[in-house]
Amino acid sequence: MDLKEVLHTIDDSKDDIVRDMCSMIRIPAIGPFNGGAGEKERADFIESIVKDHFDVVERYDREDSQFSGVIRPNVVARKHGKEEGTVWIISHLDTVLPGDLSKWDSPPFEPRVDGDKIYGLGSEDNGQSVLASFYGAKFIESGKLNGKSLALAFVADEETTSLMGIGHLIDLNLFSDKDFILVPDWGTPNGSLVDVAEKHLLWVKATIKGKQTHGSTPNRGINAFRVSTFFMTDLLTRLEERYSDKDPIFRPDLSTFEPTKTVATVGNINTIPGYAEFYLDCRILPRYDPMEIFEFMRSVATEHSDRTGAIIELVIEQCTISGTPSDVTTGDYAEFSAAVKDVIGEAPMAVGVGGGTCANFFRLEGLNAYVWQCGGGTLHQPNEHVYVSNIITDAKVYASLFDRLCVKPKSD
Numbered sequence: 001m002d003l004k005e006v007l008h009t010i011d012d013s014k015d016d017i018v019r020d021m022c023s024m025i026r027i028p029a030i031g032p033f034n035g036g037a038g039e040k041e042r043a044d045f046i047e048s049i050v051k052d053h054f055d056v057v058e059r060y061d062r063e064d065s066q067f068s069g070v071i072r073p074n075v076v077a078r079k080h081g082k083e084e085g086t087v088w089i090i091s092h093l094d095t096v097l098p099g100d101l102s103k104w105d106s107p108p109f110e111p112r113v114d115g116d117k118i119y120g121l122g123s124e125d126n127g128q129s130v131l132a133s134f135y136g137a138k139f140i141e142s143g144k145l146n147g148k149s150l151a152l153a154f155v156a157d158e159e160t161t162s163l164m165g166i167g168h169l170i171d172l173n174l175f176s177d178k179d180f181i182l183v184p185d186w187g188t189p190n191g192s193l194v195d196v197a198e199k200h201l202l203w204v205k206a207t208i209k210g211k212q213t214h215g216s217t218p219n220r221g222i223n224a225f226r227v228s229t230f231f232m233t234d235l236l237t238r239l240e241e242r243y244s245d246k247d248p249i250f251r252p253d254l255s256t257f258e259p260t261k262t263v264a265t266v267g268n269i270n271t272i273p274g275y276a277e278f279y280l281d282c283r284i285l286p287r288y289d290p291m292e293i294f295e296f297m298r299s300v301a302t303e304h305s306d307r308t309g310a311i312i313e314l315v316i317e318q319c320t321i322s323g324t325p326s327d328v329t330t331g332d333y334a335e336f337s338a339a340v341k342d343v344i345g346e347a348p349m350a351v352g353v354g355g356g357t358c359a360n361f362f363r364l365e366g367l368n369a370y371v372w373q374c375g376g377g378t379l380h381q382p383n384e385h386v387y388v389s390n391i392i393t394d395a396k397v398y399a400s401l402f403d404r405l406c407v408k409p410k411s412d
Contacts, residue, residue: 003403006139010395017391022111025120031094031160032067039093039156043073046154050077053138062168072156072164081145085178087405088151091129092158095122096380103382116387123386125379129184132391136398146409150402166358180332183359187373191344195371197325197352198360202282202290203317210310212274221272222310225265228276231304247285250352255284283354286322323363339400
């Protein structure tokens with residue numbers, strides 16, 4: 001079957017895609033950290049539908065490190081090529097919690113088909129990629145791969161740590177610098193962008209301890225709320241001035257420092273609060289050192305503490321270092337870009353993002369990894385849904401990519 005026939009067959013697979021998506025949605029795959037039983041039943045289902053279409057299907061399961069007896073499954077399906085390296089597409093099996101059920105128009109685990117849309121928890125995140133990668137590889141004939149091998153990985157634990165999913169596979173040395181790695185867990189309409197870089201992430205908690213007193217005698221206390229307000233305003237202004245460099249590859253193109261969460265101070269109006277608390281979400285360009293930024297924050301806190309008498313403490317809630325941006329000058333990336341253009345009509349623009357994706361695990365290991373898919377926008381929301389047309393478009397891009405890098409030798 002040549003590529004033209006493969007693409008035509010994918011177009012004709014709509015009913016099968018809808019059937020498989022609905023079957024998958026009916027199987028809860030919430031991780032144990034969020035009160036679920038894990039992804040094993042869904043992994044078993046995926047293994048059952050892919051096993052007859054690949055040279056080998058393997059399981060790399062492991063017991064959850066925090067929840068004894070809970071298995072975190074990872075399914076890897078391969079077709080063998082003749083050259084070094086593998087073209088990987090990696091999607092995840094787990095979902096977040098459905099949230100407020102009253103905001104769902106239909107039950108999250110009961111799929112609802114409405115025209116081109118399929119509603120249900122995990123339909124977009126990451127069911128779209130699970131099925132698009134399968135249907136993109138399904139019709140590539142085994143035994144006719146003159147280039148790289150192809151492999152699909154369906155992993156656990158993406159919605160929490162990824163340590164028992166992608167991290168586990170990396171620890172097992174399944175990947176090499178000869179591979180082309182695609183992690184379709186973020187997308188844009190029409191697939192116009194591809195994520196090749198990420199910002200550092202730094203979450204900081206600030207606590208301000210003053211002295212509570214009656215509202216009529218503020219001079220007898222230290223208003224922690226007032227101190228926190230002036231401290232936050234000054235800190236944000238100085239952070240934005242000090243770390244003001246821009247990088248046009250990123251969207252947005254600068255480091256961001258945003259106050260996000262706070263707590264109530266006192267329960268009544270006529271009390272001067274003795275305690276305040278707020279959190280900062282910082283997305284930092286890779287050229288800056290997050291720890292240097294944190295130390296600068298602490299120095300500003302010391303200034304305000306010395307001036308006001310309040311005790312200001314800063315604690316890092318989370319710090320994620322971004323890996324080296326993925327190379328967009330390689331021949332494999334050029335073939336990927338051409339595959340996207342073949343299907344959607346234009347090559348994707350390489351960008352950096354502020355959000356974290358699993359591609360960063362590979363970049364930290366010195367491997368190139370790319371994040372691309374069509375659509376996106378309802379993940380982690382009530383009435384999550386996926387467009388069947390996006391699944392088909394993605395599958396056709398993946399089939400074209402496999403044809404370019406796996407079916408045809410590099411000399412072609």
